[in-house]
Amino acid sequence: MNRKKLQKLTDTLTKSCKHYVPEKPGVVTGLDRNVFRNILHVTFGMTDDMIMDRVFRGFDRDNDGCISVSEWVHGLSLFLRGTLDEKMKYCFEVFDLNGDGFISKEEMFHMLKNSLLKQPSEEDPDEGIKDLVEITLKKMDHDHDGKLSFVDYETAVREETLLLEAFGPCLPDPKRQMEFEAQVFKDPNEFNET
Template sequence: MAIQGMELFAVAVVILMFVLVLKQFGMSESLGDDSTDSELELSAVRHQPEGLEQLQAQTQFTRKELQSLYRGFKNECPSGLVDEETFKSIYSQFFPQGDATTYAHFLFNAFDMDRNGSIRFEDFVIGLSVLLRGSVTEKLRWAFNLYDINKDGYITKEEMLAIMKSIYDMMGRYTSPCVKDDAAFEHVEKFFQKMDRNRDGVVTLEEFIETCQKDENIMSSMQLFENVI
């Protein structure tokens, strides 16, 4: 796996990493199953998801897709909840030559919206719906939330540098060309040159969305995984 100059630094990495989690959970299996389950199977789990109809209304998935997603989720997480260690374990399997723990931590926090240390099936499937079926603006809002580590509505250079370093650490030696020690810093500088329009040292959601929408590479990357499931 290579990083071609990291021009797809934002959305492509976010979606790619999430699809890897998706595959680990077995959720990208064929959805041709004619299962007639009337509801999500709730009896075996400690945390019970919202009703099927409610999740259909909140996402872009069909009834069959939600049933398939839930079966995969339940197989990996019988309790109905995903903790941070599960995320870290999954990413470590896909990137054995690197250290994925920090990136997995940031990604986990992007899904754990109520900050209780676990991700419910509802959180997971709603986030997945945004990344795979959402509008351009919805996807960019999600990506912005990942980079806004302290959730104050701004992306700082420190936050972006932490994310970029975690991506390089995760990719390990599978980067092309070989990563220089100051590569993460250089990409943060390029990021802010593009996006910090008023030069106030932070990037707002508006600046982030406007700049990404004008970048052909980022827009193309957002289409790559729309047909994963």
């Protein structure tokens, strides 16, 4: 995308975001965590609090607690139109809750526990989730060290792309993505490369 088209996209997105505060030198401004979570929930249908907080961290690249215009545009670019490689890196970072470069059994357990519907039954639901973590490790842990490195995750996703969001939805579903783009862009082909 050339600079002129990117600037037009930035202007369009900034104007369409009613809750956005313009940037001022020396002042932290932008979308705060609550406004951003509301956008994720209302616009993209996300409901998992832990995942929404991790998505916020993915967009807030400078960790200042607000998403600036450039972070918003960069994040939406990846979120909506990223390549598989970009989305794998992004999803892995969302799922790596403690930022140590691995997705541990404990991290898998917490994410799956939050994202799975609770069913009334006589069994302990935590046992079912532990079983699911073990099954997931068998499928994705290629070096068999009991945790997922990015290489393990990438290999598994390349074999089966459905595993991209194995631990919870952190990307918009295609229907919500199309609705968002139709709302923001009057002509959806306006920003495509020619």
